[in-house]
Amino acid sequence: MxxxxxxxxxxxxxxxxxxxxxxxxxxxxxxxxxxxxxxxxxxxxxxxxxxxxxxxxxxxxxxxxxxxxxxxxxxxxxxxxxxxxxxxxxxxxxxxxxxxxxxxxxxxxxxxxxxxxxxxxxxxxxxxxxxxxxxxxxxxxxxxxxxxxxxxxxxxxxxxxxxxxxxxxxxxxxxxxxxxxxxxxxxxxxxxxxxxxxxxxxxxxxxxxxxxxxxxxxxxxxxxxxxxxxxxxxxxxxxxxxxxxxxxxxxxxxxxxxIGRKQLPRLDNAIRQRRENCELFVENLRSDRYFTDFDLRGQSNYALVTLLREADSELFARVCEKLRSENVEFRRGTAGGGNMTRQPFVRRALPDVCPESFPHADHVHSFGLYTGNYPGLEKGKIERLCTLLNTL
Ligand SMILES: Cc1ncc(COP(=O)(O)O)c(C=O)c1O
Missing domain, CATH: 3.40.640.10 (Type I PLP-dependent aspartate aminotransferase-like (Major domain))
Structure with missing residues (x-):
């Protein structure tokens, strides 16, 4: 696991x-x-x-x-x-x-x-x-x-x-x-x-x-x-x-x-580690299957993004299933909730906005997720996560 x-x-x-x-x-x-x-x-x-x-x-x-x-x-x-x-x-x-x-x-x-x-x-x-x-x-x-x-x-x-x-x-x-x-x-x-x-x-x-x-x-x-x-x-x-x-x-x-004042002096070091973790993850992912063309300049990664290159519901279901079985916590749709125009409070406030008008957001909504990144995340685990995703 x-x-x-x-x-x-x-x-x-x-x-x-x-x-x-x-x-x-x-x-x-x-x-x-x-x-x-x-x-x-x-x-x-x-x-x-x-x-x-x-x-x-x-x-x-x-x-x-x-x-x-x-x-x-x-x-x-x-x-x-x-x-x-x-x-x-x-x-x-x-x-x-x-x-x-x-x-x-x-x-x-x-x-x-x-x-x-x-x-x-x-x-x-x-x-x-x-x-x-x-x-x-x-x-x-x-x-x-x-x-x-x-x-x-x-x-x-x-x-x-x-x-x-x-x-x-x-x-x-x-x-x-x-x-x-x-x-x-x-x-x-x-x-x-x-x-x-x-x-x-x-x-x-x-x-x-x-x-x-x-x-x-x-x-x-x-x-x-x-x-x-x-x-x-x-x-x-x-x-x-x-x-x-x-x-x-x-x-x-x-x-x-x-607590904030105690944490602030550690922030730059935490950012450096998160950044390295993200680079390792993106380098090791299969670029034919997952989107890896992120602009990483200046990044300070919050969480690792798994985004299918092509719309493939069956593969995405297998990715989710595998992560669950390996006890890897994840959130679908990346930044919480996916395509916001699909959310009930937006649909009620702006009934004329059509969620399909945002195809990239919709792709992330249906075929994107993030998994945790934090300073103590072991490099070996990141590599194993990539192998696991690559061999699905
Ligand atoms: C982009 C963005 N804005 C605002 C917030 C709200 O922050 P909080 O959870 O501290 O209310 C979050 C939450 O994580 C967020 O990701």
């Missing part, structure tokens, strides 16, 4: 120790200095000016889309047909309209030409997902969006440390667009158990996101001049309880931040 779980040992002994030590010496558990320190350290690691720690990647998606609605108004957001559900539900919940585009097999992200063709005067932003650690951006797409003044939001929840070459320089994804989202859920490149981050260089967007994280409260705005100005505008209100917009409570806690 191969026995490969989706994730192993993402919260280790030294994280538990750090948490116990913290609990023994603190009286403050709600968002405070540990959260602020984690945000500073994360910004430094990513290469951005501001980061806002929240309780999940889905919450990061939600308040990002709400903040866009506050600043740019509601409109169309271009989204990929392969992504996580919260990338679409956040768009809907914030009152925008998702406009779906198909994906490119080489990185499982939005097809560049389809994105450019989908832009209209109603477009508010392109919400790009870097899927499973592949860089989803091209230099041309980034340049075109900049030229056309279209806001780029990056979802890097599955792609911590993935690199994108821009202007001859290497940048981490999530530091390229106007804002970005990360997840620290258990199976990700690093974990705070549950957690997420909104990142941006834009000072005003940062202020909005801070307020949206905490009920829309003015006192959460980090700029004292804005707090003073707004308090003067609303003299009948207590400045401590002035609610500027409909917000949520999606704060995290000091405990989660302590």
């Amino acid at each position: 191969l026995d490969i779980p989706l994730m192993q040992d993402n919260i280790v002994e030294e994280d538990k120790r750090a948490l116990i030590d913290f609990l023994e010496q603190t009286d403050r558990f709600t968002q405070g200095p540990q959260v602020r320190a984690f945000e500073r350290e994360w910004s430094e690691w990513l290469g951005c000016r501001h980061s806002v720690f929240v309780n999940s990647g889905a919450s990061a998606n939600l308040i990002t889309m709400m903040a866009l609605a506050e600043t740019l108004g509601k409109g169309e957001i271009i989204v990929p047909a392969i992504t996580w559900s919260s990338d679409i539900s956040s768009v809907l919940l914030a009152g925008h309209t998702p406009v779906f585009v198909d994906i490119d097999f080489k990185n499982l992200a939005m097809d560049e030409n389809e994105v450019l063709n989908a832009i209209s005067e109603r477009t508010k932003a392109v919400f790009l997902t870097h899927v499973l650690g592949f860089n989803g951006l091209t230099e041309n797409l980034e340049l075109e969006l900049r030229k056309r003044g279209v806001v780029l939001i990056e979802d890097a929840c599955e792609s911590h440390g993935t690199r994108f070459a821009r202007d001859g320089r290497d940048a981490k994804v999530g530091s390229v667009g106007f804002a970005s989202n990360f997840s620290f859920y258990y199976a990700h490149h690093m974990s705070t158990v549950e957690g997420g981050m909104v990142c941006t260089d834009d000072g005003e967007f940062y202020q909005l996101v801070c307020m949206l994280r905490s009920h829309g409260m003015l006192r959460e705005n980090p700029d004292p001049a804005v707090r003073e100005l707004e308090s003067a505008r609303w003299p009948d209100l207590n400045p401590e309880f002035t609610f500027m917009m409909p917000g949520f409570n999606v704060r995290s806690s000091e405990m989660n931040a302590v």
